[in-house]
Amino acid sequence: MTTDRMPHGKSVEVHGIFQKIADYYDLMNFVMTLGRHGRWCREVAARAAPPMGGQLLDLATGTGVIALEAARAYPTVAVTGADFSAQMLAHAKAKPGAEAVRWQQADAARLPFDNESFDAITEGYLLRNVEDLAGVLREQHRVLKPGGRLVILETCPPSGPMKPVVEWGIRTIVPLLGKVVSGDRSSYAYLESSTRAFESPQQVADLLTRTGFRDIGWRKKFFGTNVILWAVKAR
Known part of the structure; x- marks a missing residue:
């Protein structure tokens, strides 16, 4: 949010959760993905491939993992890390290399x-937490240059033969880890439920197409519970 606008509706709940979990967000991401989260963030930055001297925006930057990876990978690019949680941004600003990011x-x-x-x-993990998914994608399309790339790291609802087992794991293990690691079961119960209720990669891809993106693809990660999607704004 800009400094003169506060979250509203569902955003109030989500904002409160991310303010609350900022102190242990990185640790939980590491634990829940068995250490894979950093690798995925590097892949997201690599797929963005901005031109030399260009501008990259990392939305829902959280503690700045993707933004910092992008700043390291593209030293000539101006990287902006944006988030609506002041607590998350405080953690991002305290990390090594943070001065390279706006x-x-x-x-x-x-x-x-x-x-x-x-x-x-x-x-990273923005879309499942917004009220107006189509509106948020339209905003990204608006601020992206023609030919520019959008790369999304998101959770993915389970599918296929292993769906019952994976759903049980998400429903049971994620809130339990939240309680063990952080003492906060309720916040991670929300994150678990939002994961299972979110759109499939194909549904997100269809919405990206309707928004004006092309060359859309995705790759699922970690038993299909996470996904990296990419798209290009039509020229």
């Missing part, structure tokens, strides 16, 4: 950037 508090539903400002956009 950190900004911003609401993904009302981005405070001009049209066609960025050569690439990355994001």
Whole structure:
């Protein structure tokens, strides 16, 4: 959110959760993915591939993992890390290399950037937490330059023959880990339920197409519970 706008509706609940879990967010991501989260963030940054001297926006930057990976991978690129949680941004700003990133508090539903400002956009675990998925993607399309790349790291609802087993694991283990690691079962119960209720990669891809993106693809991760999607804004 810009500094003069506060979250509303579902955003109030989500904002409160991410303010609350900021202190142990990185540890929980590491534990829940068995150490794979950092590798996925590096892949997201690599797929963004902004041009030399370009501009990259990392939305829902959280503690800045993707933004910092992008800053390291593309030293000539101006990287902006945006999140609506001040607590998350405080952790991002305290990390080594943080001075290479411009950190900004911003609401993904009302981005405070001009049209066609960025050569690439990355994001991690944003879409399942927004009220207006189509509106958020339209905002990203608006601020992305024609030909620019969008790369999304997101959770993925289980599917296929292993769906009952994976659903049981998500439903049971994620809140339990939240309690053991952080003493906060309730916040991770929300994250578990939002994972199972979110759109499939094909549904997100269809929405990206309707928004004006092309060359859309995705790759599932970690028993199909996470996914990296990519797309290009039509010229």
